[in-house]
Amino acid sequence: IKSEPEFLLGTDSLGRDVLSRVIYGARVSMVVGFLPTLIILLVGTTVGMISGYLGGWADNLLMRLTDVVYAFPDLLFFIIVMVALRDSFIGQFMNGLVLLFAALAIVNWVGVARLIRGQVLSIKQKEFIEAARCIG
Template sequence: MTALESIADNLRRWPIFPGAILALLVICGVFAPYMAPRDPVQASLRARNTPPVWAAKGSAKYLLGADQQGRDVLSRVIYGARVSLVVAGVALGIGGLVGTVLGMISGYFGGWVDEIVMRLIDIMLAVPLILIALVVVIVMGQSMTVLIAILAINAWSGFARQARAEVLQLKTMDYVSMAKVSGASSLRILYQHIFPGVVSTIIIVGTLQVGNLILTEAILSFLGAGIPPPMPSWGSMVFDGRTYLGSAWWIAFFPGISIFLTVLAFNFLGDWLRDHLDPRLRQS
């Protein structure tokens, strides 16, 4: 095998490019105060709509240009990564925990418990998230807490459905029946015998959900129902730059491409995890 064939084989076997993008995202989010060249909310009217450094009339002070208020686009993109990580991480943690617990309880006990949980999921899937988010923001005001709550409520149903499907299969296994015969409580069976079999599915769902949550946060911020200004958010940056696409395209382009690459990387990582964690796919 030649060196080029070896590199190509590694690129197929391991998510190198998605991993590099996500690693850069995490680094930018964690070390944003040290990586951002300027204050993301500091405006300078003299620098408004300054082009990127490589363009005509560009300035080395603004590597990716400045927006309509003279704020550094690069610094706002870096801080926007932190906002996306925090919002998506907290919403995913809350939604994943609630959804997994409810899904496991629903699948294990069945009956009226399963009926209630499944009808709640049907209601959540039938409710238009964008419309509800706009109404909630009008009533409660625009804040990160409200945004996280909306995203968490939207995320739990996916975890619940997948966890329920896995539990319906796992609870018929012989080792679960033996645990029941030995007198183990339902809580012990769920935690020690069934939950380990659900973990891999939850990890895959969570990885795929992160990209969806980041995209949803960007959409809500674009519509004015997300991160409150002047806190930088990729969605709000695209919204701010929509009227300047002809004269200052960089205002919307760089946060837009950040959203695209991040969501794409998480989706690729989720597909890779599914292929490696699902024993049926590993055997094929």
């Protein structure tokens, strides 16, 4: 109702602190936002670095895998993963939150992988890398 120094956002009609209630309500949203992003970065960076560094058949194989995942519409692929794994162990663990994280990561890691691969290929062509190879 009224903002006081000890209650930054004030209190509701029952005298409860609004800020603590907002923080408590946002915790699931924060977890759903940050954890899949961490998994996406981990998977995408790993695939992109391996692909860019090794080159050859490994690069070709990993980039074709990313093309297959990239070819599906995100929402359709997300729904397929959620429905297919809903009754499995991963679907039941933590009320399906882990499945949600996995499905988001499976759908969205390809953009990160392509970006990292391009950066690795770019850095491989720099002069200081060639100089380091010449030195031994």
